[in-house]
Amino acid sequence: MSQLDLKIGPKIKAFRRQLGIQANKLSKQLNISPSYLALIEGGKRKIDGDLLLKVCQELKIELSDLTTKDDINLANNISELLDDKLFEDLDILGPEIKDLVNTNPKMARALIKLGDNYKQKDHELVNKVENLSGKMIDSRKTSFPGEVVSDFIQENKNYFPKLESFANTIFEKIQTNNRTRYMSICEFLKNEYSITVKDIIPEEGKPFSKIYNKDKKELLLSDFVSLETKKLFAAAQIAQEGAINEINEYLSKFSFPSEESKKLTKVALLNYCGAAILMPYKLFHSECK
Structure with missing residues (x-):
């Protein structure tokens, strides 16, 4: 900055x-x-x-x-x-x-x-x-969990090498012509973690974006969200399954004022890793040149 x-x-x-x-x-x-x-x-x-x-x-x-x-x-x-x-x-x-x-x-x-x-x-x-x-x-840190997330990210200079490494490995397995397709991500979740991704139209009066049923090992994604959002949700689920130890290690090195701020930071790291799976930093940097 x-x-x-x-x-x-x-x-x-x-x-x-x-x-x-x-x-x-x-x-x-x-x-x-x-x-x-x-x-x-x-x-x-x-x-x-x-x-x-x-x-x-x-x-x-x-x-x-x-x-x-x-x-x-x-x-x-x-x-x-x-x-x-x-x-x-x-x-x-x-x-x-x-x-x-x-x-x-x-x-x-x-x-x-x-x-x-x-x-x-x-x-x-x-x-x-x-x-x-x-x-x-x-x-202020207890009043606004979002500020705690910001402090955590800035303390790590918005760079988490272990998550980048994990994301690069996954990207190489699912990419086609340097692009990640939604179906490829879903197939990887099924083959690697036995998780089935289902696109569902929410019932009237019961809107949702995503629901993960741990017992059935099903990731339900709303048909009302965009394809890019579905890809991020699915990629973040890969991070949840495969990089949770690395995420918990990062979380353990920071003093959180509340459980809410810790949970919010965990979500931020899952999304960070998911986004890195979709577009690794090195590829993103080279395409920006």
């Missing part, structure tokens, strides 16, 4: 607060969850081009306001820094922030660097205390 990506999120938050827009309202306007917006504003998620344009439209700002390093963005970063509870009794106003940026931008940047360092040290201290005590201090 580039430095520019890291800066866009806090800038969005600063502009949103300047306009007095609540996070819940903006997330609804953007058609994303409040927790996902929190990840973006916290610099923990990249933002794609379409969503970035939609943000600019809702906040009534120009794209350059978010993507260029000018005095406006410097003022926004200072506003974000001074929004901390540590400074709430000082009642520092917007014009005073602009005066600082205009008269002494070096001092403004120094304050931002100092604030970033403080937040990093605070985060490290909280993590150390949590590891020693086995208790969660940062309540």
